Amino acid sequence: MPGVHKKIEIVGTSPLSFSDAVKKAVAEASKSIRHLEWFEVKExxxxxxxxxxxxxxxxxxxxxxxxxxxxxx
Amino acid sequence: MPGVHKKIEIVGTSPLSFSDAVKKAVAEASKSIRHLEWFEVKExxxxxxxxxxxxxxxxxxxxxxxxxxxxxx
Amino acid sequence: MPGVHKKIEIVGTSPLSFSDAVKKAVAEASKSIRHLEWFEVKExxxxxxxxxxxxxxxxxxxxxxxxxxxxxx
Amino acid sequence: MPGVHKKIEIVGTSPLSFSDAVKKAVAEASKSIRHLEWFEVKExxxxxxxxxxxxxxxxxxxxxxxxxxxxxx
Amino acid sequence: MPGVHKKIEIVGTSPLSFSDAVKKAVAEASKSIRHLEWFEVKExxxxxxxxxxxxxxxxxxxxxxxxxxxxxx
Amino acid sequence: MPGVHKKIEIVGTSPLSFSDAVKKAVAEASKSIRHLEWFEVKExxxxxxxxxxxxxxxxxxxxxxxxxxxxxx
Amino acid sequence: MPGVHKKIEIVGTSPLSFSDAVKKAVAEASKSIRHLEWFEVKExxxxxxxxxxxxxxxxxxxxxxxxxxxxxx
Amino acid sequence: MPGVHKKIEIVGTSPLSFSDAVKKAVAEASKSIRHLEWFEVKExxxxxxxxxxxxxxxxxxxxxxxxxxxxxx
Amino acid sequence: MPGVHKKIEIVGTSPLSFSDAVKKAVAEASKSIRHLEWFEVKExxxxxxxxxxxxxxxxxxxxxxxxxxxxxx
Amino acid sequence: MPGVHKKIEIVGTSPLSFSDAVKKAVAEASKSIRHLEWFEVKExxxxxxxxxxxxxxxxxxxxxxxxxxxxxx
Amino acid sequence: MPGVHKKIEIVGTSPLSFSDAVKKAVAEASKSIRHLEWFEVKExxxxxxxxxxxxxxxxxxxxxxxxxxxxxx
Amino acid sequence: MPGVHKKIEIVGTSPLSFSDAVKKAVAEASKSIRHLEWFEVKExxxxxxxxxxxxxxxxxxxxxxxxxxxxxx
Known part of the structure; x- marks a missing residue:
């Protein structure tokens, strides 16, 4: 990943599972930011x-x- | 959440997934404690x-x- | 502190300050438990x-x- | 808190106390962001x-x- | 360990060693709780x-x- | 678990969920190591x-x- | 540092060293944000x-x- | 802060608040050490x-x- | 310790004490690895x-x- | 423990056990510092x-x- | 990175810098393991x-x- | 390292790199303390x-x- 990257902290929610909550968070963030590359679970x-x-x-x-x-x- | 709350530490298990194990733990705890409000994954x-x-x-x-x-x- | 002790996890709230929230938590816990000796801030x-x-x-x-x-x- | 949330990291200062520094940080952030819901002390x-x-x-x-x-x- | 478990936080003391302090804590807890299965040192x-x-x-x-x-x- | 054990650090991946990624990691490790007993999520x-x-x-x-x-x- | 500050999380890269990667991250961030004051290494x-x-x-x-x-x- | 600095670990106490306990600790340390510049809360x-x-x-x-x-x- | 070293993660057990469990782990590891130099307690x-x-x-x-x-x- | 306290960081060693290493560290520190009150294991x-x-x-x-x-x- | 990966823990040393010590560790590990992909600094x-x-x-x-x-x- | 050791916490600075900042800190500490043996990076x-x-x-x-x-x- 050459170049400079930024990380933002997002909270996703789901009635189904943790994995689904991650998907929700990523989907929402991708509406306004291009080139999302990875995520790290914090909490x-x-x-x-x-x-x-x-x-x-x-x-x-x-x-x-x-x-x-x-x-x- | 005005007022004073208590946290207890519970271990849930499931053959299916981490999310299902959380559900099992919450369901069991709710049998004897009223007013459960939130949970935090520790391990x-x-x-x-x-x-x-x-x-x-x-x-x-x-x-x-x-x-x-x-x-x- | 010879002997065996137990720690429980309590959340206190206050509109004023963190220190006041601690006082509230301790006051509530002391209603039903005797011999409270110390507290440790966790979050x-x-x-x-x-x-x-x-x-x-x-x-x-x-x-x-x-x-x-x-x-x- | 259904829906997707974001967290930003702000440093507040006060000559009076930690609790007052939190108030200062929240007040400043609320000038440009709507719907602030909660804060978590990190340092x-x-x-x-x-x-x-x-x-x-x-x-x-x-x-x-x-x-x-x-x-x- | 199928089923749901609970963890409580106990402080044991001993003039001899850390290991002996653990034994004291476990012995005291076992007086009132059945089915103790494991312990984890926290501090x-x-x-x-x-x-x-x-x-x-x-x-x-x-x-x-x-x-x-x-x-x- | 009497006797001496070893822990190795494995990264599993899955397009489905975190729990499925764990299953993948365990399945792969079990191809060459016998007597796998437990896992701990680190990240x-x-x-x-x-x-x-x-x-x-x-x-x-x-x-x-x-x-x-x-x-x- | 009176007043309210914000922290953002940036990842810098370099083929040379960790210190050079920090310089790259700071240089890039300074293109669009004024008054950068300090940095803290997280990972x-x-x-x-x-x-x-x-x-x-x-x-x-x-x-x-x-x-x-x-x-x- | 060019030059080399040292950090020492001090415990302050107060019947009033955490912020007051910090003030007490700093005031006591300043009796024998010059050029105190900053503090970091650890516990x-x-x-x-x-x-x-x-x-x-x-x-x-x-x-x-x-x-x-x-x-x- | 010039040169390159490796660390492996071993769990030792003992009915006597934590220190004895460390000895057991080291003794077992030394059966198949030469030049063990140090250990660090993790849990x-x-x-x-x-x-x-x-x-x-x-x-x-x-x-x-x-x-x-x-x-x- | 009213008043202001200081903590110093000492490493004790022993061929016997962790508990004995703590005793060695405390005994050595007490040769030049009065009023030692407590210790906390860090590593x-x-x-x-x-x-x-x-x-x-x-x-x-x-x-x-x-x-x-x-x-x- | 589809597939299953493993992480090993290596200590590199250098008289020059931390970055050089990382290079030494990676170079040594690559002598016997193929397909090294990334590293994470732990200490x-x-x-x-x-x-x-x-x-x-x-x-x-x-x-x-x-x-x-x-x-x- | 038989015997009892002490650790002190020092902050070094450098316009060049983290590694140079460590050298500066060690050099300054060695002016007044003999027998420095090792360092650990904390921040x-x-x-x-x-x-x-x-x-x-x-x-x-x-x-x-x-x-x-x-x-x-």
Whole structure:
């Protein structure tokens, strides 16, 4: 990965699984940032409602190549 | 989350996945504690048998609101 | 501190400060457990509402001497 | 917190206390970002001048809901 | 270890060694909880008196199988 | 687990989920090492392509009983 | 450092050394953000090709003073 | 901060707050060391008496410029 | 320690103490690897049976000088 | 422990055990510092010679009350 | 990086710099293992002699693709 | 390293590289302490000025043998 990259920290959620929450986070980030290359899981948590898991939450760092403006990503 | 909460540490297991192991842990804890609100994944491990994953084990902290007796939860 | 002690994990909240949130957590725990001796800060977080800090949240471990029944504290 | 959130890392300062430094950081961030929801303390440091604490510095992660453009927050 | 387990955090002390402090903690916990299965060392500290080690203190997490009531262990 | 064990560090990948990546890693390791007993998740990452998760990567430590030659496992 | 600062996470690369990779990351970030003040090394990795180090990669947090718009940096 | 600095580890206490405990630690250290420049919080704990927080304890690293004799500071 | 070294991760067990478990691990590793030089404790755990410590388990990293073949150690 | 304390970092060694290495470190430190109150284990390592543990090494932080001169302890 | 990879832990040394020590470690490992792909720095230490740095030591994890036999790498 | 050692925490700086900053720290410490034996890197940071790295800062722990007076080193 030559060049300079930036990482941003995103939290995805899913009622299904941690892996699905990661997919949700990546899909949302890709709407506004191009060239996403990798992610790193930093934290896994979730919400409970009525005694059952209602939501899996995964905090990931997403890395992408800086093109013009690191401040604006 | 105003008020005082307590966290307990529970290990759930599942032959299917880490996410399913979390569900098992939460379901079991909810049998005796009311008002479970969130969980935090602390550790993911597992057991291997005959060269295959036999069991996913997830240690989670479960948070719930203290009502009357923090010592007894 | 001769003898055997137990630590439980409590989350206190306060609109004022982290230190006040600790006091709240200790005060609540002392309602049902005797002989609390020390606390250790594990995590500091909080909730934001309308662009301002609405709540300081502090997770602490509280240590106390075991007397008869470690399971029930 | 359904949906996708982002966390940014902000350092607040105050001559008074760590809790006040958090308030300063949140207030500043709220000037340009809507829907701030929570913060997590990551580091507490400070500057000393003439043998006295001159400034409390707190690094926090601030979480908020992504609306249109994760790259631009 | 199929099923759901719980971990509690216990501090054992001994004038002899860290290993003996672990034994003390486990022996005390077993008085009121059945089915203790494993322990994990989390912290080792101690007290000094008159320039000599007076007490080894070991904080351990003890895991045991949940039977009926996770809240009450 | 009496006796002496060794842990090796393996990275499994899967297009499906973290749990599947663990299964892949264990299956591959079991081709050349006997008596695999447990695994511990150390890191979860992944690769992104065209704005979607292309690969879940899980680094695990795999523990197995040493028989004759710790150096050669 | 009175006032409020922000930290962003940048990965620099260099075929020469870790220190040079840091310089590359800072130089790139300074193209679009003013008032960079300090950096903190978070991770050092690299890529290997043909049995030799092909690239040193350093992840750093870069701190700078917030002026108008924390969301856009 | 050109030149070489040293850090020492000090524990301050206060019945009021963590921030006040930091001030106490810095004030005491400044009695015998010149040129204290910064501090870093490493640990926050405290003592409980009669069910209330009796003492906030903060362990900080204090940095100062080495002048003549690093061993004697 | 000029030259290149390798570290492997070994788990030793003992019914007596953590220190004895380390000795067991080192003795076993030395049967097949020459030039062991140092160890680093990474984790201390254990098994409980009938309410008593049945086994101390210590995970250590063992360092030794690479001679001909790093892959085969 | 009202008042201000200092912690220093000492490495003790012993051919016997980790606990004995701690005793050695404390005994040596007490020769020149009064009022040692507690220690915290930070790291456990050791040296191997001829395939056997030759030396247990324990790094501890030792806390003691500051009296006149924090710089000179 | 589809497929299964393994990581081994190697310590490189150099009288010049940390970056050079990494190069030494990678070069040595590549003598007996094919397809080395990346490294991760885990620890940086060194030896001092006559009041000067005599040796930079870097512990790295080296990742490579498993081909036939994970146990023998 | 039989005997008892002490570690002190020193921050070296250099406009050139992290490795040079370590050399500066060791050289300064050796002016007043004899028998320095090893160092451990704890933190790498730096200062930025005019969009370029102005200073590499490395915090190291330096270990040396205690001779007469641990308090005075």
């Amino acid at each position: 896994e948590r979730g919400r409970i409602r009525d005694g059952e898991v209602a939501e899996f939450q995964v905090t990931i760092l997403i890395g992408f190549k800086l093109e013009h403006d690191p401040g604006h990503s | 993911e491990r597992g057991r291997i048998r005959d060269g295959e994953v036999a069991e996913f084990q997830v240690t989670i902290l479960i948070g719930f609101k203290l009502e009357h007796d923090p010592g007894h939860s | 500091e977080r909080g909730r934001i509402r309308d662009g301002e800090v609405a709540e300081f949240q502090v997770t602490i471990l509280i240590g106390f001497k075991l007397e008869h029944d470690p399971g029930h504290s | 507490e440091r400070g500057r000393i001048r003439d043998g006295e604490v001159a400034e409390f510095q707190v690094t926090i992660l601030i979480g908020f809901k992504l609306e249109h453009d994760p790259g631009h927050s | 080792e500290r101690g007290r000094i008196r008159d320039g000599e080690v007076a007490e080894f203190q070991v904080t351990i997490l003890i895991g045991f199988k949940l039977e009926h009531d996770p809240g009450h262990s | 979860e990452r992944g690769r992104i392509r065209d704005g979607e998760v292309a690969e879940f990567q899980v680094t695990i430590l795999i523990g197995f009983k040493l028989e004759h030659d710790p150096g050669h496992s | 050092e990795r690299g890529r290997i090709r043909d049995g030799e180090v092909a690239e040193f990669q350093v992840t750093i947090l870069i701190g700078f003073k917030l002026e108008h718009d924390p969301g856009h940096s | 926050e704990r405290g003592r409980i008496r009669d069910g209330e927080v009796a003492e906030f304890q903060v362990t900080i690293l204090i940095g100062f410029k080495l002048e003549h004799d690093p061993g004697h500071s | 201390e755990r254990g098994r409980i049976r009938d309410g008593e410590v049945a086994e101390f388990q210590v995970t250590i990293l063992i360092g030794f000088k690479l001679e001909h073949d790093p892959g085969h150690s | 456990e390592r050791g040296r191997i010679r001829d395939g056997e543990v030759a030396e247990f090494q324990v790094t501890i932080l030792i806390g003691f009350k500051l009296e006149h001169d924090p710089g000179h302890s | 940086e230490r060194g030896r001092i002699r006559d009041g000067e740095v005599a040796e930079f030591q870097v512990t790295i994890l080296i990742g490579f693709k498993l081909e036939h036999d994970p146990g023998h790498s | 790498e940071r730096g200062r930025i000025r005019d969009g370029e790295v102005a200073e590499f800062q490395v915090t190291i722990l330096i270990g040396f043998k205690l001779e007469h007076d641990p308090g005075h080193s």
